[in-house]
Amino acid sequence: MRKNVFIAFLCVLFLSACQQEEWFTSEELKDNQVVFKLQCAEFEDENGLNRNGLERNVPYDRVEFCVADKQGYAVTSIKGVYDAASSELRFEGLQEGEYTLSIIGIKGDAQADGVTINPVVHISEPWLVFPSSLSKPLEADYFYSQTPFSVSKEWGKDGYETVVSAPSRIVQKHIVGRVDFSFDFNNRYIRTAVIGKKVQIGKVRFYTTFSAEGSFSGESKEIFLDTLGIETSSRSFHFPPTAGSSLQGEIDVFTRNYRGNEVKCTYVFDTGEIIPNRIHAVVTHVVHPDDDAGIMFITRNAYGEGNHARILQDGEPKEIYTDASQRGFNTAQPLQVSATDDGRLHVRFYSPRSLSGVLVKARIPSVGNEYVDLAYFDSIPSFADFYETMPLMEKDGMYHTESGRWIQIPKQDVTSGADLTFKIESGDAYWKKLQAIKHGWNISFELYGGNPDAADGGPVGNWMGIRPVHCREVVALFLNFTYMIDMQEHEEILRANEDRLYGNGGVNDKVTAETVLRQMRQPRTLRVGLVYPGNGVVGLGGGSTFGAYQPAWMQHYFDTYSCEVMFHELGHVMGYNHSSSFTYGPWAQELMNHFYVEHISEMPIDKPDYLNTKENPYLY
Structure with missing residues (x-):
């Protein structure tokens, strides 16, 4: 308790203590x-x-108060104001006597609940009233407190003083109950495959009237609540206390599986009577027909929860992205699937585009020669680097085979991951384009002495430090290039212009279209870097070396000159010099560069929007 001293000769201001609309602003109150x-x-x-044991300040959206005398009648000879910023309720005009202070604090929109606040003459009268036909949970939260205090006069150094004996703080409690719906799942992949949950509540009666003295009365009509949707793994709803009845009903859980089927499971619940300020926990233990399924069903929700990394992202250390063992790939296998030594499935994707509907199958030698469905991804993001422990290494499970059977596979030892053979299927049109890359090139990234940590790329000779923003475009270009070399239209343009193809000996050194196709399709390994244009050089190539200056990496989708730079250096990679048509000649300067730009819509990476490199802040 604390004592507040007032000067005895206060001017008495009249205000209805139960009418918020008549409150004065805080500036009108005195010290x-x-x-x-x-x-x-x-x-x-x-x-x-109270599990948390916490009491907190709440900036209420609305506060109603009633100061009552010893007989319970509302006192009007006071002035009060609520300051939301400080969570304080301030009064002036208190006379000698014993009082009771009743306060309702409202957080949220009470109008949305159809709640009314009545003026009261006596604290036994209806104060807060819920609608008699409540058909949904409450939108707002309602708090209440009742606090006795007294006012007396005592002689002090300045004469008679008014002394208020009152608590230093008032802790309010909820006048409504809370129902928490939560769910337990036996299979984590079922939890993240939930597409909806609904709660249907049976007939129930709620109290409708709450008085300033803190008692409930009145009953609603017998109500059948509208269906409630639960979007997350748990959800809380507020209700007035029930009038001698329990809250009971049904919960529907809707899920889908990786084969496109939907399952509805229904469960009953009974909370018992709803009590003010009380949590009523409804825990649904979901028993599902796919509980024993061993497949990793990676929905978008499941993938997001995994917080999986991505490769070749801005800020990735140069020691990682220039290490071919960590960041190298073959363009015919941009989606890399493997099992780690500790029993995790590892999926890495060298692609500027995402891939949807991906089924990973595995052949397990200890089980048999038939492939089984191991993992299904709703979507694999661009440059994904997915790691997750396989249920196969955790427990027995049921798996679907290629022949359509369901078989039980016992828990495998993590060391057996090295024996798994994987196969990938997808109906995505993008996957069909990637599958059309038959003659892949091995691509990795090289600094060639440059320093990407320096603002100018730390140029050394004709090279500067390649950054991840450029590496991602390298992936795009070489996916497109190795796709292009097997396009029927590409073969046709080479054969139609065979008389314009010549080698290192000049125009008389004829090269057949078949020879060019064979050279373009043979396995190659390139270490790709970023060319420094300060010496007048915009591209470098030969053997396993390839590089171009920054604008070419940004513009290869639509600019024939940038493509000319690329194909000029690819001509060197194939072994041709400047006397051939493959550098300063028709192959690089007319046929290939124009074909690439004109057919970009048919390529795997058909537009620059996937990477949006031109807006990247890490460009030089």
Whole structure:
């Protein structure tokens, strides 16, 4: 308790203490006032315990108060105001006597609930009234407190003084109950495959009237609540206390599986009577027909929860992205699937585009020669670097085979991961384009002495430090190039212009279209870098070396000159010099560069929008 001293000769201001609309602004209050600090308690659990033990300040959206005398009648000869910023309720005009202060704090939109606040003459009268036909949970939260205090006069050094005996703070409690719906799943992949949950509540009656003295009365009509949707793994709803009945009903859980089927599971619940300030926990233990399934069903929700990394992202250390063992790939196998030594499935994707509907199958030698469905991805993001422990290494499970059977596979030892053979299927049109890359080139990234950490790329000779923003475009270009070399239209343009193809000996050194196709399709390994244009050089190539200056990496989708730079250096990679048509000649300067740009819509990476490199802040 604390004592607040008022000068005895206060001017008495008249205000209805139960009408918020008549409150004065905080600037109108004087220094000689009593202040109540408002706090609210957390809901109590089913045992009546506040688990968090916390009391917190809440900036209420609306506060109603009633100061009553010893006989319970509302006192009008006071002035009060609520300050939301400080969570304080301040009063002036208190006379000698014993009082009871009743406060309702509202957080949220009470109008959305159809709640009315009545003026009261006596604290036994209806104060807060819920609608009699409540058909949905409450939108707002409602708090209440009742606090006795007294006012007396005592002689002090300045004469008679008014002394207020009152608590330093008021802790309010909820006048409604909370129902928490939560769900337990036996299979984590079923939890993330939920597409909807609904709660249907049977007939129930709620109390409708709450008085300033803190008692409930009145009953609603017998109500059948509208269906409630639960979007997440758990959800809380607020209800007025029930009038002698329990809250009961059904819960529907809707899921889908990787084969496109939907399953509905229904469960019943009964909360018992809804009690003010109490949490009523409804835990649904989901028993599902796919509980024993061993497949990793990686929905978008499941993938997001995994917080999986991505490769070749801005800020990735140069020691990683220039290490061919960590960041190298073959363009015919941009989607890399493997099992780690500790029993995790590893999926890495060298692609500027995402891939949808991906089924990973595995052949397990200890089980048999038939492939089984191991993992299904709703979507694999661009440059994904997915790691997750396989249920195969955790427990027995049921798996679907290629022949359509369901078989049980016992838990495997993590060391057996090295024996797995993988196969990938997808109906995505993008996957069909990637599968059309038959003659892949091995691509990795090289600094060639440059320093990507330096603002200017730390140029050394004709090279500067390649950054991840450029590496991603390298992936795009070489996926497109190795796709192009097997396009029927590409073969046709080479054969139609065979008389314009000549080698290192000049125009008389004829080269057949078949020879060019064979050279373009043979396995190659390139270490790709970023060319420094300060010496007048925009591209370098030969053997396993390839590089181009920054604008070419950004513009290869639409600019024939940038493509000319690329194909000029590819001509060197194939062994041709400047006397051939493959560098300063028709192959690089007319046929290939124009074909690439004109057919970009048919390529795997058909537009620059996937990477949006031109907007990247890490460009030089």
